[in-house]
Amino acid sequence: MPIDPTLPYDDNNIFAKILRGEIPSKTVYDDEWAYAFEDINPQAETHTLVIPKGRYVSWDDFSATASADEIAGFVRAVGIVAREKGLVEPGYRLMANIGRNGHQEVPHLHVHIFGGQKLGPMIAPEFAKRG
Template structure:
């Protein structure tokens, strides 16, 4: 069920539990402010999630409240993960859903990295 991205942060969401080590994850990257791990239900041959360590509900929340260090670290993490996975060529897609209309399902900012096949058009027509 999509969530309202303006709701307060819920520290019981699945990504908060991953950050605390309560739910296992296959991590591929860790930094001071970000982690990346393989999605447990991949939607493409390569499907990696990048999340900030901080308690941010959405991209909007993150861009408004995160420190410059957190923002820089997170944006660089996405690029570093894509490069390390060899995705720059032939290409990859980034997706960050925000709010109900975009079908955001977990109230913790996360960026999906999809790759490994031709991904098709941006939106269903």
């Protein structure tokens, strides 16, 4: 069920448990600022999640309250993962779902990296035609 990104951070969310080592994950990248792991229900040939190590509910929360070092470290981690996965050429997609309308399901900021195949249009054709 989508979440409200204005709610306080929930220390019992699945990504917080992964960061604490309470739930196993297949590590792709790990540094001071970010942790990346393979999605357990991949939606593309390559589907990796990147999460900041700080307690941030959403992109809004992160961009408003994280330090410059945290922001830079997280953004760099996303780029490193994409390069290490060989996705820069031929291309990939980043997605961060925020809030109920964005269908955010876990109240911890996370970015999906999709790649390894042609991904198709970003928006369904019936919406793309709206002017």
